Amino acid sequence: MEQMTIKTTPIEGQKPGTSGLRKPTRTFMSAHYLENYVQAIFNGIGGVAGKTLVLGGDGRFFNDRAIQVILRMAAANGVAHMIVGQGGILSTPAASNLIIQHKTDGGLILSASHNPGGIDADFGLKYNVPAGGPAPEDVTAEIFAQTTTLSEYKILEAQDVDLSTLGSSDLAGMRIEIVDPVHDWADLMETLFDFDAIRALFAGGFTFRFDAMHAVTGPYAEDVFVNRLGAPQGTVLNGTPSPDFGGGHPDPNPIWAKPLVDLVMGPDAPDFAAASDGDGDRNMILGKGLYVTPSDSLALLAANAHLAPAYKDGLAGVARSMPTSRAVDRVATAKGLDCYETPTGWKFFGNLLDAGRITICGEESAGTSSDHVREKDGLWAILLWLNILAVRKKPVLDLVRAHWAEFGRNFYARYDYEGIEAESANTLFSGLRDALPGLVGGELGGRIVETADEFSYHDPVDGSVSSAQGIRLTLSGGGRIVFRLSGTGTVGATLRVYLEEATDDPAAVDWDQTEVLAPLAALADDVAGIARITGRTAPDVIA
Ligand code: G1P
Ligand code: ZN
Helix, strand or coil: CEEEEEEECCCEEEEEEEEEEEEEHHHHHHHHHHHHHHHHHHHHCCCCCCCEEEEEEECCCCCHHHHHHHHHHHHHHHEEEEEEEEEECCCCHHHHHHHHHCCCEEEEEEEECCCCCCCEEEEEEEECCCCCCCCHHHHHHHHHHHHHHCEEECCCCCCCCCCCEEEEEEECCCCEEEEEEHHHHHHHHHHHCCCCHHHHHHCCCCCCCECCCCCCCCHHHHHHHHCCCCCCCCCCECCCCCCCCCHHHCCCCCCCCCHHHHHCCCCCCCCCEECCCCCEHHHHEEEEEEEECHHHHHHHHEEEHHHCCHHHHCCCEEEEEEECCHHHHHHHHCCCEEEEEEECHHHHHHHHHHCCCCCCCCCCCEEEEECCCCCCCCCHHHHHHHHHHHHCCCCHHHHHHHHHHCCCCCEEEEEEEECCCCHHHHHHHHHHHHHHHHHCCCCCEEEEEEEECCCCCCCCCCCCEEEECCEEECCCCEEEEEEECCCCCCCCCEEEEEEEEEEHHHHHHCCCCHHHHHHHHHHHHHHHHHHHCCCCCCEEECC
């Protein structure tokens, strides 16, 4: 086995986004692309000699090849111990759990989350820190800086490592430990939730369908729901992971998980249904005849978490990303909990969780989790729902309506305009920025603009400041419009417009969301000039 130092030159555009580096798969497969980025990570975290790292991914196309390259580079860079999911597979929350449980120096997760997989789709790679969460901005900035000056990388010339057999092996002095991807994470779940109560729920005939969307959670869901909790065979749909996610879009929302939504809206609806994404960190929650928005789900979980053993003493605090609806804020106010507003992206919750300031947090993009790991955890959210349903013994619809009646209701939708020209996006945002000062106190669509600003986050734990995190307008009567650009896209710019109306009117439990939000949608278009600047008269996706 020869150790080689390969000369290379910086590759443009290796800047980590909201969640690591995501690019078209063919880009990742091009000469030196993966190798450069891996070496930049190793250099950016101060070298990896003698360190222990976790490695695994969501199994998408190129996962297997990339893992072999990373192992050879890790050995050449002096890594002491690599903990690898069997077959190169780890869901994102399971990887976070292994990083924490084994007290490692962090980990590398291969995933482009909910983006499609395949040679003509997307690939991604991110580094998680020893605390288990995505690297914060100072770390990703250092990794990016390394990509711009890199002149060589180290790699071993060696045969492929057998990833199929559990146990330890040696690669040029580096210990490789292949672990079951599911086991430790599933054991952790047993410590958090009342498995007996959930088992009794299933034994009583409660029906549940989980759609793994041909992605990484299939084996996790089989183990937890069927083997450990006794749900019947057939509970897990699309449970066999495939490198291109069955040709689909592994994004658990009403558009990409439409068959499951159709099921709960039809005559054969189960009592409860849920789905997760490519790498297992997102969740979608459905009841008979009902889609529960991620923002409402976060609020309801925060209000009821004490029904699960892990959270029985209450929550330290809660947090949501800025564009997420303020439904959870209402719960925090009612329960006297601290509530934090962070920029989009899970990495911003890390400090709050580490400092013990919050227990539960979430994003409107279907990510919810707690302090049990440092990633969002799709199946965790679904298990907490099951625990709550097992205790409350009421249909999902009744629980949600009762929640709105008690805390008030926030209507919420996100409009996505995909693949717009970078130049149009810049024009739109600079126009908005210029208009902000003039908007405050003025009138918009018959309502007063109470605030209009660009969100800057001041991290209360380490004092760091993250600016330009989205433009937001709040309107009298509880309305809010937020504009931001996606940081996870791989081509063109995606404009996200977040619309929210809030009311305490008890009659609002029966109002129609589309109708309630329609005037706000028109206002958003008007104030930002979406149609005028981008030529788009309707969003590509309403989430
Ligand atoms: C999107 C979501 C964000 C989430 C991220 C990673 O980022 O909006 O909440 O954390 O994916 O899953 P965006 O594309 O908006 O930057
Ligand atoms: Zn994901």
